[in-house]
Amino acid sequence: MxxxxxxxxxxxxxxxxxxxxxxxxxxSFIGLLAGKKLPxxxxxxxxxxxxxxxxxxxxxxxxxxxxxxxxxxxxxxxVAALVTGVYAWWRGGMLISLVxxxxxxxxxxxxxx
Amino acid sequence: MTADTGAAASAASRxxxxxxxxxxxxxxxxYVPFGLVCGxxxxxxxxxxxxxxxxxxxxxxxxxxxVLTQFLQGGAPLMIAVLSGLVxxxxxxxxxxxxxxxxxxxxRRERMLWAAFLVDQTxxxxxxxxQRGEHMDHPLAFYLGCAFTLWPWWVLMNAIGAFAGxxxxxSWQLExxxxxxxxxxxxxxxxxxxxxxAAMAGGVAGVLLYAMPLKTGLIAACVxxxxxxxxxxxxxxxxxxxxxxxx
Numbered sequence: 001m002x003x004x005x006x007x008x009x010x011x012x013x014x015x016x017x018x019x020x021x022x023x024x025x026x027x028s029f030i031g032l033l034a035g036k037k038l039p040x041x042x043x044x045x046x047x048x049x050x051x052x053x054x055x056x057x058x059x060x061x062x063x064x065x066x067x068x069x070x071x072x073x074x075x076x077x078x079v080a081a082l083v084t085g086v087y088a089w090w091r092g093g094m095l096i097s098l099v100x101x102x103x104x105x106x107x108x109x110x111x112x113x
Numbered sequence: 114m115t116a117d118t119g120a121a122a123s124a125a126s127r128x129x130x131x132x133x134x135x136x137x138x139x140x141x142x143x144y145v146p147f148g149l150v151c152g153x154x155x156x157x158x159x160x161x162x163x164x165x166x167x168x169x170x171x172x173x174x175x176x177x178x179x180v181l182t183q184f185l186q187g188g189a190p191l192m193i194a195v196l197s198g199l200v201x202x203x204x205x206x207x208x209x210x211x212x213x214x215x216x217x218x219x220x221r222r223e224r225m226l227w228a229a230f231l232v233d234q235t236x237x238x239x240x241x242x243x244q245r246g247e248h249m250d251h252p253l254a255f256y257l258g259c260a261f262t263l264w265p266w267w268v269l270m271n272a273i274g275a276f277a278g279x280x281x282x283x284s285w286q287l288e289x290x291x292x293x294x295x296x297x298x299x300x301x302x303x304x305x306x307x308x309x310x311a312a313m314a315g316g317v318a319g320v321l322l323y324a325m326p327l328k329t330g331l332i333a334a335c336v337x338x339x340x341x342x343x344x345x346x347x348x349x350x351x352x353x354x355x356x357x358x359x360x
Contacts, residue, residue, distance in 0.1 A: 002159075003161065004161060005161045005162040005163055006161045006163050006164065007159060007160040007161030007163070007164035008159060008160075008161070008164075010191055011158070011159055011160040011161065011164045011185070012164060012167075013191055014160075014168075014181060014185060014191055014194055014195055015160065015164060015167050015168045015171060015172070016171075017191075017195035018168065018171075018172045018174075018177060018178075018181050018195055018198045018199065019168075019171035019172050021195065021196075021198075021199040021202075022172050022173075022174055022177065022198075022199065022202050022205070023228060023229065025199065025202050025203060025205045025206050025209070026202075026205050026208075026209055026228040026229070026231040027209065027224070027225065027228035028206050028209050028210075029206060029209040029210035029212075029213045030209045030212060030213045030216070030224050030227055030228050030231075031224060031228070032213075033210070033213040033214070034213070034219075034221070034224060035217070038214055043214055044343070044346065045339055045343060046207075046210055046211045046214060047305075047307075047308065048307055048308055048311040048338065048339045048342030048343060048346075049207055049210075049211065049311075049335055049338070049339045050207070050211055050237075050240060050299075050302070051299060051302065051303055051308045051309075051311050051312035051315065051338070051342075052311040052312060052314065052315030052334065052335045052337070052338025052339050052341075052342065053204055053207050053315060053331060053332075053334070053335035053338070054233075054237065054295055054299045054312070054315075055299070055311075055312040055313070055315040055316035055319060055334075055338065056315040056316060056318060056319030056322075056330070056331050056334035056335055056338065057204070057233070057295065057319065057331060058292045058295045058296060058299070058316070058319075059315075059316035059317070059319050059320055060319050060320050060323045061289075061291065061292035062292050062296075063320055064320065064323060067323065067324065069320070077289060080289070080293065081292065081293060081296050084293050084296050084297055085296045085297075085300045087297075088296065088297040088298075088300045088301055089300045089301060089303075092301050093297075094136070094139040094140070094294065094297050094298065095139040097293070097296075097297035098139060098142075098143075098290055098293055098294060098297060101289075101290075101293040101296075101297070102286070102289070102290065102293065105286060105289060106286070109286075
């Protein structure tokens, strides 16, 4: 059965499944650990897990082109990310960091084109 | 509570909400390309335009939406498609754990709100706010300011993708604002040597394990980076002890 712009029954089952499952993941520790005192070791681990997971998320997005490490294509992106990182570390502030990073990227791409 | 302190509290909470809105307004461009793509993909997967919009609204998680629609379009069984999308979202369990230590006194309803809008950007914005020590009495108001900026915008971008089939020229490279925004948010959070080493190890592992299916490499890289960080912390603490300095 197809409801045109409203899709199909299976489609809605998928939507509801992903929505409920994702909420369960998001609520998992927030709900489980409600009002509990965490052992300090666990708390320290989380302080390290946050930079670790974001680095794991971001570094491939900067270095890889179609899943492959390709310095020849990606070097402007790598430089732009480094410039953004250094500026953010030095001064902070999302908007200017982003503008500087994107300007660096497009400047380099324009230079080589 | 007197009327005066009540008014002051609600003014402070409104200020926190506004700060959250401002903090996340800068992230709006980074949602455009991927939101449009996800909207288009939802329609192509047979969800219908309204289905694609509903997926964005109720899941609010781009990479898992992309995986789900890709699997559906490829004719995968429903259960496999949904479970694959959920595996991609497992990293949110890390955010859930990290945020739970920040909201000790929250009620059940407040916890549900924290959970409902938990994505990379809202999570890391809240971490940034916490590190700066701002709005410590109204963290949820700040967080909701962030969520009520990003969530409607995400749904809107998906809707434009779904109904208009619009895409941005790839030469704009606007999708690169996603990693750049994470860099800009996370670098100032790196305070200890353990954290820096954890980030470096996580980044290297993230690249090496990138080919693992459904972004499971992310979780493995997170565990690896955390272990490296803990090792470094332990070693530094030991060295400080043996040299007689206070840690």
